Amino acid sequence: MNNNKPQALIELKDIGVRFNNKIVLNNINLKLYPNSVTTIVGPNGGGKSTLLKVLLKLIRPTQGAVKAKTKLRIGYVPQKIHLDQTLPLTVKKFLSLQQPQSTKIDEILLQLSIQHLTEQSMHKLSGGEMQRVLLARALLNQPELLVLDEPVQGVDIGGQAELYQLIAESKNRLNCAVLMVSHDLHLVMANTDHVLCINQHLCCAGTPETVSEHPDFIRYFGDQFAQNFALYTHHHNHKHNLHGDVCCGAHANAAADCHHTHR
Numbered sequence: 001m002n003n004n005k006p007q008a009l010i011e012l013k014d015i016g017v018r019f020n021n022k023i024v025l026n027n028i029n030l031k032l033y034p035n036s037v038t039t040i041v042g043p044n045g046g047g048k049s050t051l052l053k054v055l056l057k058l059i060r061p062t063q064g065a066v067k068a069k070t071k072l073r074i075g076y077v078p079q080k081i082h083l084d085q086t087l088p089l090t091v092k093k094f095l096s097l098q099q100p101q102s103t104k105i106d107e108i109l110l111q112l113s114i115q116h117l118t119e120q121s122m123h124k125l126s127g128g129e130m131q132r133v134l135l136a137r138a139l140l141n142q143p144e145l146l147v148l149d150e151p152v153q154g155v156d157i158g159g160q161a162e163l164y165q166l167i168a169e170s171k172n173r174l175n176c177a178v179l180m181v182s183h184d185l186h187l188v189m190a191n192t193d194h195v196l197c198i199n200q201h202l203c204c205a206g207t208p209e210t211v212s213e214h215p216d217f218i219r220y221f222g223d224q225f226a227q228n229f230a231l232y233t234h235h236h237n238h239k240h241n242l243h244g245d246v247c248c249g250a251h252a253n254a255a256a257d258c259h260h261t262h263r
């Protein structure tokens with residue numbers, strides 16, 4: 001038994017979700033640990049957002065359980081927010097709804113290089129600016145777990161890489177766990193410890209390298225990705241078993257337990 005292993009921040013056990021008798025998720029198991037990045041990929045309609053909502057306790061699963069550390073601080077960047085266009089709202093006012101302390105807001109705005117947007121109207125933000133503001137809001141309570149649902153939607157290609165870089169820096173600063181849904185596989189892989197490929201069930205899971213070679217993954221995303229991936233990948237010289245421990249012969253499917261202590 002490995003006594004050095006940290007406690008999981010949150011654990012999903014045998015999660016199943018049905019909507020009107022349609023199975024959307026089945027038998028999903030997942031543990032998230034501090035200082036790790038886990039990326040969920042999978043085809044459209046595969047249940048990725050639903051899984052995040054179960055984890056955030058926005059949806060009660062039909063089956064299974066979510067076990068979280070007591071008073072776990074979670075920051076959430078949703079796919080979209082809906083603002084009333086008739087209500088005037090500056091960025092600072094928007095953020096103060098989450099965190100009233102002005103100095104904390106200024107600190108986060110500076111970290112994300114958007115201090116110039118402080119008095120900007122929320123209605124006039126570009127796609128990239130809006131996503132940074134949503135990230136700022138999620139970071140305001142110093143989350144132990146940062147959850148992001150397709151965080152670069154509506155952001156131009158240059159801004160996408162920058163936003164993923166800010167997410168990685170925030171993770172390093174807070175030592176938090178990051179769980180995100182992303183379609184930008186080639187952009188996120190270099191900063192991702194574990195990938196889960198979900199299509200109702202867990203198709204495959206493991207390091208970016210192992211998942212990118214899995215037949216299910218190639219079926220969903222094509223081997224075009226493998227070529228892009230080679231440009232961005234970081235290299236492991238070993239694999240992991242179910243407990244995240246280093247071993248030599250682990251199979252990609254065995255890594256749904258997302259403990260990763262090194263890069």
Ligand SMILES: Nc1ncnc2c1ncn2[C@@H]1O[C@H](COP(=O)(O)OP(=O)(O)OP(=O)(O)O)[C@@H](O)[C@H]1O
Nearest residue numbers: 019020024042043044045046047048049050051181
């Ligand atoms: N509240 C709901 N009621 C009924 N069906 C739902 C509900 N929410 C999601 N679904 C269905 O569940 C399935 C999974 O949806 P979900 O949004 O989780 O997929 P996704 O993998 O995030 O998709 P995408 O990549 O397109 O965002 C879809 O078929 C969707 O229509």
